[in-house]
Amino acid sequence: MNWLYLAVAVIFEITVAISAGKANGFTDLPWTISTLISGAIGTYFLSLALLTFDVGVGYAIWTSIAGVGIVIFGALFFGQCLNWKKVVGIAVIIGGVVGLRLSGAV
Secondary structure, eight states: OHHHHHHHHHHHHHHHHHHHHHTTTTTSHHHHHHHHHHHHHHHHHHHHHTTTSOHHHHHHHHHHHHHHHHHHHHHHHSOOOOOHHHHHHHHHHHHHHHHHHHTTOO
């Protein structure tokens, strides 16, 4: 169940980043509300996941997977550049997450 909580937290963290980007410095009220609510929900599910994950490992996995998701969503839906350097960075992040998982700390 902890992985499900972490997955939900990642989805809401991606939503936070997208909403914050659209909020125009918190001047666009609907996107601002989306940012704040998504942040609260994501943090809640992260806290549930951290009941069984080591805090540092769970947080590292959460931010890493969300970061990769944000880059991919940006490339797919917002016309942001996804060059080979970003792909290499994503591969390194995924390798780090796998390494944390294999360390038995999760």
